[in-house]
Each structure stands twice: as C-alpha cells, then as structure tokens.
Amino acid sequence: MTEEINVEVGVIVIFLAGEPNPLPWKVKWRKRYFTFKQVDLCHPVWEGKTIQYVFSVSNGTSYYRLDYNTR
Numbered sequence: 001m002t003e004e005i006n007v008e009v010g011v012i013v014i015f016l017a018g019e020p021n022p023l024p025w026k027v028k029w030r031k032r033y034f035t036f037k038q039v040d041l042c043h044p045v046w047e048g049k050t051i052q053y054v055f056s057v058s059n060g061t062s063y064y065r066l067d068y069n070t071r
Helices: none
Strands: 010-014 023-029 032-035 038-047 050-058 063-069
Touching: 023 038, 023 063
Parallel strands: none
Antiparallel strands: 010 023, 023 032, 038 050, 050 063
16 A cells, blocks of 8 residues: 655655765654665655655665655
8 A cells, every 4th residue: 555645754864885876864843753774765856946856765674755846
C-alpha cells in the first residue's frame, strides 16, 4: 500500500568521501524518528534551473521516497 504524505520533514544526512550524493540517515516526522538502513536509489531531476534529488530509502520494513529540492 502506498501513502503520499507530501510534507516537509527534518532529515539528517551523511556525506561520505567518494560518494557523489548525500545519504539520508534519519528522518523526524510527527515527533517520531525513522532510521534508514539502506539507500536503494538516488537520482537527480531537473526542474528548470533547479535540481531535485529523489531518494528511495528503507528502514528494513518499509520503503520511503524522499524528494530534496535544492532551491
């Protein structure tokens, strides 16, 4: 089952040497923390002059899509 939330959340990311993109590690949403164990996909999407990164992440039981708009 898919549920679209479409709200801003706080994200803690990790920047690793040699990795081209930041890796989402933890999200705070509705006073709860979700820690990710796996980043399956990260791809950039251009919207005009603005780049948006789309992440597919998993906490071991559920998958989440995170969109990061650099603007």
